[in-house]
Amino acid sequence: MSLKPTRPARSILAATCLMLMAGLSYSALAQSKPGTLRVAMTAGDIPLTTGQPSQGGEGIRFMGITAYDGLTRWDLSKSDKAPVIIPDLAESWTVSETDKKIWTFKLRQGVKFHDGSEFTADAVVFNFDKLLRKDAPQFDPAQAAQGSLWSGTLASWRKIDAYTVEITTKTIDAVLPYALANLFMSSPARWEEVGKDWSKFADKPSGTGPWMIESYKPRERAELVRNSNHWDKNRIPKSERLILFPMPDGNTRAAALLSGQVDFVEAPPPDVIPRLKQQKMQIVTNIYPHNWPYQISHLDDSPLKDIRIRKAANLAIDRDGLVKLLGGLAIPAKGHIDPGHPWYGNPAEPLRYDPEAAKALLKEAGYGPEKPVKVKMIISPSGSGQMQPLPMNEFIKENFRDVGIDMEFEVLDWEALRTRRRLGAFAPENKGRHGVNNSFAYWDPDIGLIGTAASYMPVPFGFNWGGYKNEKADILAKQAKETFDPKEQDKLLAQLHEVIVADHMWIWAVHDLNPRALRPNVKGFVQAQSWFQDLTPVTVE
Structure with missing residues (x-):
């Protein structure tokens, strides 16, 4: 033995x-x-x-x-249904009847920062200034870069009274409460106490x-x-x-x-x-709500600008084999959104594995195993939601090679990859790169669909890394952004999903199942669908 x-x-x-x-x-x-x-x-x-x-x-x-807390937050208390946005530091909010860009937030009273100072409207203004007002003494480029994914919709903000804040968005933005769940409130008093120095604040943090x-x-x-x-x-x-x-x-x-x-x-x-x-x-x-894709370049110097090539790439992936590689801790992607989600809709051609169809498309585009398409992807060895990126990328590389796509990797650590994603495919640093393997969530409409598909939502304020443009997608994204009725918004987002799947906006692999391992004596954890x-x-x- x-x-x-x-x-x-x-x-x-x-x-x-x-x-x-x-x-x-x-x-x-x-x-x-x-x-x-x-x-x-x-x-x-x-x-x-x-x-x-x-x-x-x-x-x-x-x-x-x-x-920290935001003005809003996700209700993560249940495992059997998707979480919803609920009040957090803001008790309630309303939208102006005459101008849908103007929101009024009533703040929760009696909230204290960890340093004992009081949370008020002044703190909200301080925190938005730290992210968006470059001439503000508290402006912090590091935090601004991280918050840019959610703060880009904000045009102005002001204190109405000690517990009321008015926020004006750049355009009508029915999904603002989702974004605000990701913008957190730091203590102005602590920042003053440490000499108005964010590096010193980092050693003595104070939130709520x-x-x-x-x-x-x-x-x-x-x-x-x-x-x-x-x-x-x-x-x-x-x-x-x-x-x-x-x-x-x-x-x-x-x-x-x-x-x-x-x-x-x-x-x-x-x-x-x-x-x-x-x-x-x-x-x-x-x-x-999470998937594992390649966000691809649609710029003129990218071979993936040709829909035949990006469709072939989606046809080339053996997603069932990839799920097996992951020990069953994932499900094959049928599109950007998982089939059980209200934004999935009814795509005309859900993603499937068909290497022969992939070869035919590549041949039509002038490529094949003897003359492979050459693409270079930015990937990471680990990171937030990346699952097992190195073996997964090697698996897909073999799938691509079988049909006539030669994929090369540039391996960066997770934060470096995210920086390159925020820059966009058009940045000099990304020249010659045709995609970024960044696991992606669709927990809110802006992140999930609007920010990725709308050509007017480029990085860093959206997630349209590759310069994707589709007239139908732009129209549906704008309509969803301006629709305050949740059910009607869901219908528009489902139609938007159908459009981007048909157009093969990205290359999608799997949806992971968010696995965690806990020791036997750990009790009380409720894994939310989030x-x-x-x-x-x-x-x-």
Whole structure:
């Protein structure tokens, strides 16, 4: 009988050795203590602590909605239905009958920042200024870059009284409450206290959220403690302390969980799942609005501008095989949106695997196995929602090679990739690159469809990285943006989805199932059908 360890076992053993050798203070990965929740993130670094976090959606999940609040937030309390936007620091809001660009927000009274100062309309103005007014003393380019994905709709904002703020959008924007859930409120008093210096604020952060950031060390750990005075008594954390560890390598995360050094890991590698189950770990999954695509260039120098080539690329992907590679922790993409979602609609040709049809299209376009199309994609080794990007990209590269597409990679770390995505395909830094492999959420209409498909929503204020333009898409996106009735808006978004699938706007692979692994003594976690998750109910027994 051979005693040679299996590949997953070898991977975990190697990861454990690396953990012990690396200067990651794994001695400081803390002994398990009641009341302390230790989480291994996929991020490669601690997200910005100043209020507008870096590291993509994972930064918002672990450093945004934990330590900070927005005017609105997602209701993440249920696992059996998609979350909806609810009031947070704003108790209510209305839209002007005479000018649909003008919104009035009534603020919640009695809310305190972690430093004890009061949250008022002045704080809202301060925080919007820090993101959008370059002549404001508190303007912070780092936070502005992170918030640009959601702040671009704001034209002006002003204080009406101590607890009322008026916001005017650049155009009629019925989806503003979604955007505001991603813009977080930092304490003006703390910024003044630390000498009006955001780098010093980062060491003494102050928000209004259910957790307070006690300390952090870049690339190593962040420690947060319970905010017992949080204004929402239902969201006072059940755990006393939350410790976050950046661990971009999946096997390192699994090894840390198996060795008892953490309690909760994001995105465990599929081939390690059986071992985790054998050791009684909880494997938690749920459908959620998220896909794994290549956002592609439609510029004149991109071969993917030809619909025959981008359609061939979509036909070339063996999505069932990719799901098998991921251990069943994904479902094949039929389009940008998953089929159970109200925005899916009824695409005339849902995505399918047909390599022969792909070859025929490429031949028609003048390409084939002897004369392959050459494309270069920007990818990352890990990151927020990226699942297992290196083996997934290698799998698709082989699929493409089989039909006559030669895909080359430029591998960047997650934050560098996000920077290149924000610049757009037309930026000099992206010349010669034909796509960016950035996992993508469609939790709100702007991010999910309007910002990606509308030619008038280019980066950084939208997600139209590749300069996509389609007249039907532009019309439907504008109509959806200006429709305040949710059911009518859903119908328009479903039609928009049908258009972009027919036009093969992007190359789509799979929808992942948001897997997490938890130790047996972790209780109270409710996995919402969302990219974001609420850790306040979680306890470690």
